[in-house]
Amino acid sequence: MMLLENTDVNKSQWEDLHTYIDNDEMEPFRDEFLSMHPYDQSLFFEKQQEYVRQHIYTYLSPNETADIMEHIELVDIKPFITEMDPRFAAMVIGEMATDDAVDILNELDKDVVVSLLTMMDAKDADEIKELLHYEEKTAGSIMTTEFVAVHQTKTVKDTMNFLKAEAPDAETIYYLYVIDADKHLVGVVSLRDLIVAEEDVRISDVMNENVFAVSVGKDQEEVSQMMRDYDFLALPVVDFQHHLLGIITFDDILDVMDEEATDDYSKLAGVTDTDRPQDGAFAAAKKRLPWLVILSFLGMLTASLINQFEKTLDQMAVLAIFIPLIAGMSGNTGTQALAVAVRGLATGNFSKEGKWKLILREASTGMITGAVCGTVITAIVYVWQGDFFLGLLVGVSIMATLIVATLSGALVPIFMDKLQIDPAVASGPFITTINDIISILIYFGLATAFMQLLI
Amino acid sequence: MMLLENTDVNKSQWEDLHTYIDNDEMEPFRDEFLSMHPYDQSLFFEKQQEYVRQHIYTYLSPNETADIMEHIELVDIKPFITEMDPRFAAMVIGEMATDDAVDILNELDKDVVVSLLTMMDAKDADEIKELLHYEEKTAGSIMTTEFVAVHQTKTVKDTMNFLKAEAPDAETIYYLYVIDADKHLVGVVSLRDLIVAEEDVRISDVMNENVFAVSVGKDQEEVSQMMRDYDFLALPVVDFQHHLLGIITFDDILDVMDEEATDDYSKLAGVTDTDRPQDGAFAAAKKRLPWLVILSFLGMLTASLINQFEKTLDQMAVLAIFIPLIAGMSGNTGTQALAVAVRGLATGNFSKEGKWKLILREASTGMITGAVCGTVITAIVYVWQGDFFLGLLVGVSIMATLIVATLSGALVPIFMDKLQIDPAVASGPFITTINDIISILIYFGLATAFMQLLI
Numbered sequence: 001m002m003l004l005e006n007t008d009v010n011k012s013q014w015e016d017l018h019t020y021i022d023n024d025e026m027e028p029f030r031d032e033f034l035s036m037h038p039y040d041q042s043l044f045f046e047k048q049q050e051y052v053r054q055h056i057y058t059y060l061s062p063n064e065t066a067d068i069m070e071h072i073e074l075v076d077i078k079p080f081i082t083e084m085d086p087r088f089a090a091m092v093i094g095e096m097a098t099d100d101a102v103d104i105l106n107e108l109d110k111d112v113v114v115s116l117l118t119m120m121d122a123k124d125a126d127e128i129k130e131l132l133h134y135e136e137k138t139a140g141s142i143m144t145t146e147f148v149a150v151h152q153t154k155t156v157k158d159t160m161n162f163l164k165a166e167a168p169d170a171e172t173i174y175y176l177y178v179i180d181a182d183k184h185l186v187g188v189v190s191l192r193d194l195i196v197a198e199e200d201v202r203i204s205d206v207m208n209e210n211v212f213a214v215s216v217g218k219d220q221e222e223v224s225q226m227m228r229d230y231d232f233l234a235l236p237v238v239d240f241q242h243h244l245l246g247i248i249t250f251d252d253i254l255d256v257m258d259e260e261a262t263d264d265y266s267k268l269a270g271v272t273d274t275d276r277p278q279d280g281a282f283a284a285a286k287k288r289l290p291w292l293v294i295l296s297f298l299g300m301l302t303a304s305l306i307n308q309f310e311k312t313l314d315q316m317a318v319l320a321i322f323i324p325l326i327a328g329m330s331g332n333t334g335t336q337a338l339a340v341a342v343r344g345l346a347t348g349n350f351s352k353e354g355k356w357k358l359i360l361r362e363a364s365t366g367m368i369t370g371a372v373c374g375t376v377i378t379a380i381v382y383v384w385q386g387d388f389f390l391g392l393l394v395g396v397s398i399m400a401t402l403i404v405a406t407l408s409g410a411l412v413p414i415f416m417d418k419l420q421i422d423p424a425v426a427s428g429p430f431i432t433t434i435n436d437i438i439s440i441l442i443y444f445g446l447a448t449a450f451m452q453l454l455i
Numbered sequence: 456m457m458l459l460e461n462t463d464v465n466k467s468q469w470e471d472l473h474t475y476i477d478n479d480e481m482e483p484f485r486d487e488f489l490s491m492h493p494y495d496q497s498l499f500f501e502k503q504q505e506y507v508r509q510h511i512y513t514y515l516s517p518n519e520t521a522d523i524m525e526h527i528e529l530v531d532i533k534p535f536i537t538e539m540d541p542r543f544a545a546m547v548i549g550e551m552a553t554d555d556a557v558d559i560l561n562e563l564d565k566d567v568v569v570s571l572l573t574m575m576d577a578k579d580a581d582e583i584k585e586l587l588h589y590e591e592k593t594a595g596s597i598m599t600t601e602f603v604a605v606h607q608t609k610t611v612k613d614t615m616n617f618l619k620a621e622a623p624d625a626e627t628i629y630y631l632y633v634i635d636a637d638k639h640l641v642g643v644v645s646l647r648d649l650i651v652a653e654e655d656v657r658i659s660d661v662m663n664e665n666v667f668a669v670s671v672g673k674d675q676e677e678v679s680q681m682m683r684d685y686d687f688l689a690l691p692v693v694d695f696q697h698h699l700l701g702i703i704t705f706d707d708i709l710d711v712m713d714e715e716a717t718d719d720y721s722k723l724a725g726v727t728d729t730d731r732p733q734d735g736a737f738a739a740a741k742k743r744l745p746w747l748v749i750l751s752f753l754g755m756l757t758a759s760l761i762n763q764f765e766k767t768l769d770q771m772a773v774l775a776i777f778i779p780l781i782a783g784m785s786g787n788t789g790t791q792a793l794a795v796a797v798r799g800l801a802t803g804n805f806s807k808e809g810k811w812k813l814i815l816r817e818a819s820t821g822m823i824t825g826a827v828c829g830t831v832i833t834a835i836v837y838v839w840q841g842d843f844f845l846g847l848l849v850g851v852s853i854m855a856t857l858i859v860a861t862l863s864g865a866l867v868p869i870f871m872d873k874l875q876i877d878p879a880v881a882s883g884p885f886i887t888t889i890n891d892i893i894s895i896l897i898y899f900g901l902a903t904a905f906m907q908l909l910i
Contacts, residue, residue: 196622213457230492288820292788293831295787306775310772313776320761380751
């Protein structure tokens with residue numbers, strides 16, 4: 001038994017492996033390396049220099065190499081495939097699960113893909129080509145074609161024997177999909193049911209006819225949500241005539257979930273495309289600049305707004321010192337409200353009344369936080385500046401901006417959702433800048449209106 | 456076959472169900488209702504008024520009700536359990552998977568739990584009590600005790616027969632854990648391997664001795680990460696003497712992932728505890744106020760900083776109008792950098808060199824974005840205000856603040872991680888306020904230093 005303590009590597013094991021490679025001892029290397037879990041193999045593999053990896057390619061079979069590749073993150077895989085001998089690379093990809101193979105090919109340049117496919121076993125290549133057609137981020141693009149389908153007229157015993165032959169190749173054997181003579185999906189039977197059933201019963205008598213499926217063009221995020229809601233380990237994919245095309249398994253959904261969570265998180269932070277620590281500075285700057293440039297222009301708008309209140313500001317320069325406080329508070333409360341609304345819209349289940357309820361709630365929340373913060377700030381400014389009306393002006397401005405900003409944090413994503421725009425696009429920076437403008441208008445508006453009390 | 460189109464409810468089906476309840480027709484209701492997937496059942500169930508649900512409780516068995524409960528979100532479940540007849544509630548919880556039952560009991564008041572446990576079947580109660588001991592958010596708290604363990608001396612045929620009896624109750628039968636005479640975990644065998652194996656072979660000859668396990672006190676987030684890295688469908692949990700205590704299955708990990716993603720997202724938005732759309736306004740205000748009050752004080756610090764530059768500001772009131780622009784840009788670039796660093800630290804695999812590389816990269820990214828935005832802003836301000844030196848001052852301030860703010864967005868979470876504080880605590884509002892202060896210092900510092908050029 002091996003206790004998973006942490007993801008630290010086994011140092012002495014790595015040293016052994018290095019010694020075997022340095023002495024070009026293939027058999028001891030294979031014994032040690034293949035005793036490791038493929039994920040641990042991938043950790044070792046990724047940390048090596050190219051000449052070491054070239055040794056590893058000669059020591060391992062395409063199938064053993066494919067196991068490693070399946071545990072490497074997709075964004076990191078391109079250099080490994082391209083440094084392999086093309087014929088070997090083609091065999092490695094041919095040995096992988098079809099959906100994983102397609103994911104990798106999507107990372108490579110088009111001419112490389114074409115040459116790899118021509119070098120591949122024709123059957124593997126055909127399966128891959130079929131999947132390559134499906135649009136990115138649809139059910140078709142994440143499904144695998146390595147599923148087990150049984151004909152409804154077969155018996156339990158026939159099916160178990162058939163399974164014994166198919167088990168090593170299929171992506172999952174725990175659900176068997178039942179088809180009729182025209183390959184329409186008509187039912188599902190779990191291996192659990194098969195084991196409990198009598199041997200001479202027909203599949204059509206033990207199968208569950210209420211089999212759920214998704215159509216091949218369905219968005220992957222919706223598929224992921226459905227699989228979690230219904231607790232499916234696997235979900236069949238069909239075309240518009242209900243022919244069974246493939247299945248989506250649990251591990252595919254995990255990747256989708258990770259992708260979507262990182263995506264939402266990045267958008268809240270105002271990064272247009274997912275920014276990864278391993279990208280270079282230019283790539284990172286390119287992803288962040290669109291927002292920053294837009295915000296420069298919006299910031300100019302704020303500046304020109306304050307400029308409208310030049311006279312007020314000239315008479316009372318002290319007003320300027322509270323600008324960051326007021327703008328900052330409104331931006332922060334807006335982001336807080338935004339996060340709740342976006343997350344709520346993303347996980348679905350928001351009825352029409354639910355949206356009204358949320359808007360009402362955010363208005364109330366804004367009033368409570370506004371009253372508390374407004375009072376605190378009035379008191380501090382009064383004590384500090386010794387001017388009650390100034391304190392009241394700043395406090396009331398905070399209260400008013402907190403109410404409006406909290407409300408806008410909920411309204412903007414709901415409105416975007418209504419316009420069928422992904423509400424996660426209403427990111428932190430966007431709502432912050434809108435709320436900057438609103439808060440400046442309220443603050444200087446109030447100051448100008450009540451000027452006579454302040455000087 | 457049923458095509459999953461969207462999560463919209465089947466209206467005519469709901470109408471039928473309502474008619475049956477109104478006429479108190481139990482059998483037609485059961486036929487229709489039980490033909491639905493438990494998740495769809497839960498959607499209907501949750502939307503009903505209490506008197507309708509009381510009808511449903513009388514129509515369904517505890518086991519059928521348990522299926523519905525397992526599809527309801529944990530945070531929503533308390534009112535349903537408390538409105539049931541206590542004896543019925545005890546039976547419902549007794550029928551659930553042990554880990555789900557424990558999750559529900561953790562949501563209820565302590566005296567309710569005690570009375571439910573006394574009314575429950577003694578064996579179920581004992582299993583639940585055992586799990587209730589484990590600390591929240593550990594492997595022990597999410598594992599189930601309904602796993603299949605086989606003795607290593609058994610044959611494949613014995614095991615298959617044993618499985619036929621156990622299959623209906625176990626949480627998963629796709630992995631069987633192999634134990635020795637003292638209940639130590641010694642191996643694992645998949646159902647797939649069993650099916651392919653000869654009938655009279657011993658389990659010890661087909662099992663994989665390289666079975667991975669986690670200790671019962673392990674943090675749930677680390678367990679979730681490991682299961683994803685290694686692609687495990689289930690993972691055994693052991694005590695410090697390597698006795699097998701339970702297993703963690705895939706669906707448990709999905710919940711953990713959802714929880715952690717929402718948690719990180721909320722923290723970036725500056726909400727201390729996870730804020731949910733269905734909470735009331737007071738609950739929401741309570742969660743947001745801590746941050747807002749802290750930010751009020753930090754905002755005061757910013758205000759007093761600007762106050763130090765009173766003389767500069769009096770001489771050049773126009774400086775005030777660019778405060779929101781500069782503070783806003785620095786806050787946004789900081790949040791962008793923060794998101795990358797926090798996400799990178801959260802998903803692990805950040806070596807020491809990796810951190811230095813990230814810091815270096817963020818410095819370079821800050822220089823690139825700073826140069827671009829600084830140039831754009833210098834030009835705009837020059838054209839707008841007709842003052843080249845003012846344009847240069849604002850532009851250079853933007854450039855300097857973007858570099859420092861981007862760098863601080865990476866440094867703060869890395870520093871927190873070093874101090875063993877969860878880097879996600881370094882949320883958007885926190886970094887924004889720090890960067891407000893830095894940017895104000897740079898802007899007014901430069902303005903004061905080069906005052907003679909500006910007037």
